[in-house]
Amino acid sequence: MAVTESSHIVNVPEARHLAGELAGLSDTPRADAVALVKALRAREFKAIAAAQLEHINETTGVDVVTSIAGLTDTVIRALAKRAFARAGAPKDWERRVALFAIGGYGRGELNPYSDIDLLVLTEDGRLGDWVKPGNAELQTLLWDVGFQVGASMRSLSELERILRDDFVTATAVIEQRKLMGDPPFALAMGKLLESFRRKRAKDFLAFKRDELLKRRAQVGESLFLMEPNLKSNPGCLRDVQLLRNSAFIVCGSRNLLALEELEVITRQDLRDVITANDHLLGLRSLNHFHHGRKHDVFQLADQLRVAKQLGYQDVSKLRAVEHLMKRHYAQVLQVHQTLELTLSRLRARGHLGRKPILILSRRVLDQDFTAVDGKVYLSHKGFWQLPDAGHRLVRMCRLAQSRDLRISFELQREIRANLAAVKDDARHDPVLGRVFLAILGDVGRVKPILSDMHSCGLLGAYLPEFGVLTCHMQFDSYHQYTVDEHTLIAVGNLDAVARGELPGLPGMDRLFPAVKRKDLLVLGLLLHDVGKYMGRGHVARGALMVEPVARRLGLDDAEEDLVYFLVERHVALSDASRMRDFREPSFLKTFTERMGDQERLDMLYCLTYADAKAVGEGILTGWQEALLAEIRDAVGEELRRNAGHVPPSHHEAVRDELVRLGHNREQAEAWVGELPHSYLYQVPTSELPRHVQVLREARDAGIGLVHEEKDRFAHLTAALPDRHGLFADVTATLTGHQFDIIDLRTWVTASGLVLYHFRLSTANPARFKEPAVWKKLRDDLLLTGKGTLDAAALVARRKGAIGQGKPADSRFDDPAVKVEQRTSDHHTIVDIHAKDEPGILSTLCRAISAYGCNITYACINTMGDVAVDVFYVDRGGAKLSDQDAEGLRAHLIASLGLGAGARAEG
Numbered sequence: 001m002a003v004t005e006s007s008h009i010v011n012v013p014e015a016r017h018l019a020g021e022l023a024g025l026s027d028t029p030r031a032d033a034v035a036l037v038k039a040l041r042a043r044e045f046k047a048i049a050a051a052q053l054e055h056i057n058e059t060t061g062v063d064v065v066t067s068i069a070g071l072t073d074t075v076i077r078a079l080a081k082r083a084f085a086r087a088g089a090p091k092d093w094e095r096r097v098a099l100f101a102i103g104g105y106g107r108g109e110l111n112p113y114s115d116i117d118l119l120v121l122t123e124d125g126r127l128g129d130w131v132k133p134g135n136a137e138l139q140t141l142l143w144d145v146g147f148q149v150g151a152s153m154r155s156l157s158e159l160e161r162i163l164r165d166d167f168v169t170a171t172a173v174i175e176q177r178k179l180m181g182d183p184p185f186a187l188a189m190g191k192l193l194e195s196f197r198r199k200r201a202k203d204f205l206a207f208k209r210d211e212l213l214k215r216r217a218q219v220g221e222s223l224f225l226m227e228p229n230l231k232s233n234p235g236c237l238r239d240v241q242l243l244r245n246s247a248f249i250v251c252g253s254r255n256l257l258a259l260e261e262l263e264v265i266t267r268q269d270l271r272d273v274i275t276a277n278d279h280l281l282g283l284r285s286l287n288h289f290h291h292g293r294k295h296d297v298f299q300l301a302d303q304l305r306v307a308k309q310l311g312y313q314d315v316s317k318l319r320a321v322e323h324l325m326k327r328h329y330a331q332v333l334q335v336h337q338t339l340e341l342t343l344s345r346l347r348a349r350g351h352l353g354r355k356p357i358l359i360l361s362r363r364v365l366d367q368d369f370t371a372v373d374g375k376v377y378l379s380h381k382g383f384w385q386l387p388d389a390g391h392r393l394v395r396m397c398r399l400a401q402s403r404d405l406r407i408s409f410e411l412q413r414e415i416r417a418n419l420a421a422v423k424d425d426a427r428h429d430p431v432l433g434r435v436f437l438a439i440l441g442d443v444g445r446v447k448p449i450l451s452d453m454h455s456c457g458l459l460g461a462y463l464p465e466f467g468v469l470t471c472h473m474q475f476d477s478y479h480q481y482t483v484d485e486h487t488l489i490a491v492g493n494l495d496a497v498a499r500g501e502l503p504g505l506p507g508m509d510r511l512f513p514a515v516k517r518k519d520l521l522v523l524g525l526l527l528h529d530v531g532k533y534m535g536r537g538h539v540a541r542g543a544l545m546v547e548p549v550a551r552r553l554g555l556d557d558a559e560e561d562l563v564y565f566l567v568e569r570h571v572a573l574s575d576a577s578r579m580r581d582f583r584e585p586s587f588l589k590t591f592t593e594r595m596g597d598q599e600r601l602d603m604l605y606c607l608t609y610a611d612a613k614a615v616g617e618g619i620l621t622g623w624q625e626a627l628l629a630e631i632r633d634a635v636g637e638e639l640r641r642n643a644g645h646v647p648p649s650h651h652e653a654v655r656d657e658l659v660r661l662g663h664n665r666e667q668a669e670a671w672v673g674e675l676p677h678s679y680l681y682q683v684p685t686s687e688l689p690r691h692v693q694v695l696r697e698a699r700d701a702g703i704g705l706v707h708e709e710k711d712r713f714a715h716l717t718a719a720l721p722d723r724h725g726l727f728a729d730v731t732a733t734l735t736g737h738q739f740d741i742i743d744l745r746t747w748v749t750a751s752g753l754v755l756y757h758f759r760l761s762t763a764n765p766a767r768f769k770e771p772a773v774w775k776k777l778r779d780d781l782l783l784t785g786k787g788t789l790d791a792a793a794l795v796a797r798r799k800g801a802i803g804q805g806k807p808a809d810s811r812f813d814d815p816a817v818k819v820e821q822r823t824s825d826h827h828t829i830v831d832i833h834a835k836d837e838p839g840i841l842s843t844l845c846r847a848i849s850a851y852g853c854n855i856t857y858a859c860i861n862t863m864g865d866v867a868v869d870v871f872y873v874d875r876g877g878a879k880l881s882d883q884d885a886e887g888l889r890a891h892l893i894a895s896l897g898l899g900a901g902a903r904a905e906g
Contacts, residue, residue: 098181430554524566736794
């Protein structure tokens with residue numbers, strides 16, 4: 001490492017090897033000087049980048065950034081000498097003017113494409129005529145050679161005046177490092193900053209605290225985003241810098257280890273922060289070098305590349321990248337926890353404002369714990385020697401929850417250091433198990449206490465099945481959080497429904513309050529993804545982990561069976577709603593049998609909402625919520641039918657709605673007879689008016705088309721005369737018109753018209769409101785119906801224009817093509833998981849058509865950068881034979897260019 005414990009400024013190495021090349025810069029023609037420096041920087045950057053990769057597990061992140069800072073120092077000194085010499089400065093100009101690196105550059109932490117902050121400091125009094133021209137030429141040169149510069153020129157007295165109120169500037173100047181200028185400038189700067197510390201410390205720290213809160217409001221409070229910003233996300237470089245600022249203001253040192261003075265924070269805590277800082281600087285440099293520009297978001301493709309560069313391997317069914325990111329999240333968590341503890345200590349000591357009179361809010365909770373200012377603290381030092389300390393910790397959590405208290409960061413720090421106190425006798429105590437269930441059952445305030453328990457390791461110590469998920473990512477472009485964070489967010493979603501802050505799925509406002517065992521519902525939610533610690537197959541693996549948890553908590557057989565059901569079926573409603581024709585009688589009958597009864601269905605419905613909404617912002621759409629409500633209603637109706645209640649048939653419901661719309665009974669029966677039986681159970685009667693309209697228009701004009709914008713999507717209903725290969729050409733036409741097909745359904749009438757219902761998205765939603773877009777689409781679909789439009793050319797043009805709006809690239813490399821014969825009585829079901837790309841849907845449809853099959857129903861899903869498509873196919877109105885189904889699978893694999901490695905199982 002380039003920093004010692006005693007130093008407060010990083011040791012930036014000098015780039016002495018450049019001295020000869022830059023020696024004559026002042027006398028070199030300007031254009032030649034700029035070209036020389038540009039070439040020199042490019043060469044040195046290339047060498048530093050190569051050295052980092054060649055010695056990647058030996059070279060630290062600090063080594064890289066200080067090397068770049070040293071290179072920059074040498075260049076700026078040479079440019080400054082030239083600029084001031086050309087401006088007519090005297091030979092001793094550094095007696096009157098000094099250059100200071102400030103901000104990150106001043107710290108010596110200069111990533112490859114970071115901005116540089118430079119302060120030109122002048123003595124007070126009248127300036128020589130050469131100062132301003134020299135400074136102007138220096139700034140121009142810096143830009144010309146390629147630096148992104150933030151520079152200012154100030155006198156000492158002017159700087160002192162600015163720092164009084166401009167805390168943004170103060171933040172940068174605190175990190176100052178002199179580049180040029182006589183020693184008195186450094187002494188004067190030191191006195192100025194010491195004066196600032198004495199006079200403005202509290203206001204400055206309060207400003208930095210408020211700045212932190214604003215940053216979290218902008219970028220989010222989660223440390224565990226799948227694609228973190230290495231600079232601004234919680235636990236990342238900005239937070240380390242705040243710790244360093246705090247050390248300077250409170251302790252007078254820029255050495256992080258000085259924060260030991262605050263007590264509770266240990267030297268090892270601070271060493272771990274220094275290690276995390278080095279890790280983050282290394283990742284940021286790798287990112288900048290690879291992209292050739294400032295690039296602070298650690299995207300999925302970056303993570304894959306860096307894991308390989310660092311030598312991570314696939315181990316224990318986890319990918320190399322997942323091991324890398326688990327280490328990354330653990331390190332930023334250490335930074336975050338140390339920062340929170342530091343802020344807590346600063347507040348308690350009065351560094352953030354008036355020192356709180358804590359005695360006024362002090363409340364004794366029990367013989368071991370005390371509440372002060374809404375947080376729980378330990379009351380005595382002998383606690384950790386108590387034989388039942390683990391029991392007492394869990395009971396404390398329930399007590400804190402019941403009184404809306406949080407576990408203080410100081411107590412969390414002690415719990416982390418003493419997790420061995422949670423022994424097997426606590427984990428296997430059924431009485432304590434009921435206390436834990438009481439925590440889970442107090443819905444409306446479960447997440448805060450579980451988050452505190454998880455943050456300090458107590459939750460994982462008591463429930464090891466959840467503990468293994470700590471900082472664990474499931475590498476894909478669909479989920480936006482680590483598995484543990486996702487689960488806690490899901491619990492928070494149920495809290496929000498209980499408090500009336502979120503409506504939940506349709507009907508949940510009525511269903512959720514009626515759930516009798518909310519504790520078991522939350523337990524099922526807490527355990528639903530525990531199987532992910534070993535990669536694929538998490539549902540079955542997680543279900544197997546229910547039994548030991550249930551036994552330790554003291555659940556009886558019925559309670560255990562309910563939790564097992566919730567874990568083992570937790571994706572059932574979501575998968576069936578998106579990837580199956582769930583109203584098909586044979587599927588609905590089997591699926592309903594798996595649900596068991598209405599109570600279990602309703603609990604699973606609530607769990608599905610909490611889980612799906614926690615995947616990420618905007619993932620659970622209104623369309624998906626409606627589908628989940630539809631499947632719950634369909635299963636509920638089937639349960640009632642099994643109990644003897646017989647509702648009107650789907651045929652009768654459609655016919656009666658047509659009569660209500662103005663058709664006579666004979667016309668309504670004829671219309672119903674035109675459509676396949678599947679239509680009757682798949683289509684809500686509310687969609688009938690649009691379907692009647694487009695079918696009528698298709699008979700008269702060769703095409704019918706209506707659209708509606710809803711829930712950020714366009715819902716398109718269309719009808720065309722059927723022909724061989726039509727489905728593939730229609731999907732290609734939509735793709736060529738810059739639409740992405742999210743879902744679709746299709747039916748063929750007896751008279752030879754095809755009825756489509758699409759849900760479409762686009763990178764530019766404003767297009768939905770442009771009449772010309774829909775007119776052009778209508779015209780092209782009309783030509784498509786006649787077979788005279790080159791739809792493939794439209795797709796090719798779309799591929800060439802791909803740019804914005806693409807999801808994160810996870811380098812998906814696990815394709816699967818599966819044919820399934822059991823679920824449907826009349827159709828072979830084809831499930832496909834493949835890397836999404838423009839035109840993939842038309843490729844699949846064309847391949848199915850070329851194999852001589854008809855597509856009667858399709859579910860099209862895009863999960864991040866993965867296409868998850870399902871097709872119900874037949875040939876001549878009959879399901880394919882097993883041999884034909886395997887032949888279709890092989891044909892699709894070849895059409896997608898997947899090779900023999902495509903999985904045949906889900």
